[in-house]
Amino acid sequence: MFKRIWGWIQRFSSPKHFYSISGKMIPWFAISAIFLGVYGLYMGLFVAPTDYQQGESYRIIFIHVPAAWMSMFIYVVMAVSAGIGLIWQIKLADMIAAASAPIGAWFTFIALVTGSLWGKPMWGAYWVWDARLTSELILLFLYFGYMALQSSIEDQRTADKASGLLAIVGVVNIPIIHYSVQWWNTLHQGATVSKLDKPSMHVDMLIPLLVMAIAAKLFYAAIVLVRARNQVLYRERNRQWVRELVEKL
Amino acid sequence: MAMNKRSKRKLLVVMVLLGISLATVLALTAFEENLMYFYSPTEVNDGTAPTGRAIRVGGLVVEGTVERDSDSLLVKFDLTDGAENISIEYSGILPDLFREGQGIVAMGKLNDKKVFVADEVLAKHDENYMPPEVADALEAAEKK
Known part of the structure; x- marks a missing residue:
């Protein structure tokens, strides 16, 4: 039974099989991401009510919060894939991890920049060194470290091992980011949605926010597949099936 | 094995x-301690917070204590964490969200009169988001 599952995993995770399946999935993810993204942005920016305290400027939340969630979500995906690549030596897992890093770094960057632009009018400062902001900045540096290790080590297997270990080590930062607002006094406010309690947000604001969060996930799914396919072609460039594929073009 | x-x-x-x-x-x-962004008024009053160097204190602006100087930017108000209060003096531009009852974080030093002289005041907003009508309704319900 175990052997059969193992065989199935190996067959499914073969780069060639992945390449053909992912090609069919990308358009679906991309189209639904665009559809939900446009709908969510319209609902968030034009339909959702004004906030009682922050007025219109709270609307940056519809970009800031999904980006911040994605920055952590993608990191976990990256670390888990790197772990799978490290332990079971499934090449595809390493490729997914490598493909995820720049996307995660961009979401982290967007979360930091939108947060900063939000901080100035609300708090009175673009940046403060509180635990939430600092740990999110460390997340950006972890992504950079992963990418630097990937591109500076010539041998691909060594690069995957080194960067994968960094990704796994850095995963301790994820609970720190999430709980920072609870464990320490921070200028950043506590959790609105991602807590066990009922969300502290009016439903007309909450729905566009969740729509944007789903759109961001679908966007990531589409982009990570595109990038992972590039990884497959590049890393398998000397294989027969890739050569045949290229010749057909 | x-x-x-x-x-x-x-x-x-x-x-x-x-x-x-x-x-x-x-x-x-x-x-x-270093990871705490600010101290509470209680920590300032009981001596947990260091004196002599600039620190941050955070809490809620006590209702009815905000006094603005008529011909300068000087503002005086009290800050509370529910248990203890401290008086704060600040001269400068306040963030838009600053108002009575609002959470703020002030950076500065205690002077010898036990008044906290701030050179920066940041507003902290809470995690609640709702339209003004709902906020008004909640407030009205609370008053009943």
């Missing part, structure tokens, strides 16, 4: 994660 390569790698990853988590917990506990 002989271990195959895969279980060895699994063990290595688990050990690395455990080791790093433990080190992080120890480091964060050791630096607990």
Whole structure:
């Protein structure tokens, strides 16, 4: 039974099989991401009510919060894939991890920049060194470290091992980011949605926010597949099936 | 017991994660105080907060204590954490969200009259988002 599952995993995770399946999935993810993204942005920016305290400027939340969630979500995906690549030596897992890093770094960057632009009018400062902001900045540096290790080590297997270990080590930062607002006094406010309690947000604001969060996930799914396919072609460039594929073009 | 390569790698990853988590917990506990962005009025009054150097204090602006100087930017108000209060003096531009009852974080020093002289005041907003009508309705319900 175990052997059969193992065989199935190996067959499914073969780069060639992945390449053909992912090609069919990308358009679906991309189209639904665009559809939900446009709908969510319209609902968030034009339909959702004004906030009682922050007025219109709270609307940056519809970009800031999904980006911040994605920055952590993608990191976990990256670390888990790197772990799978490290332990079971499934090449595809390493490729997914490598493909995820720049996307995660961009979401982290967007979360930091939108947060900063939000901080100035609300708090009175673009940046403060509180635990939430600092740990999110460390997340950006972890992504950079992963990418630097990937591109500076010539041998691909060594690069995957080194960067994968960094990704796994850095995963301790994820609970720190999430709980920072609870464990320490921070200028950043506590959790609105991602807590066990009922969300502290009016439903007309909450729905566009969740729509944007789903759109961001679908966007990531589409982009990570595109990038992972590039990884497959590049890393398998000397294989027969890739050569045949290229010749057909 | 002989271990195959895969279980060895699994063990290595688990050990690395455990080791790093433990080190992080120890480091964060050791630096607990430095990770706090601000002190509360209680900590200022009972002496937990350091004196002599600039610190941040955070709390709610006490209703009815905000006094603005008529011909300068000087503002005086009290800050509370529910248990203790401190008086704050600040001369400068306040963030838009600053108002009575609002959470703020002030950076500055205690003077000899036990007044906290701030050179920066930041507003802290809470995690609640709702339209003004709902906020008004909630307030009205609370008053009943």
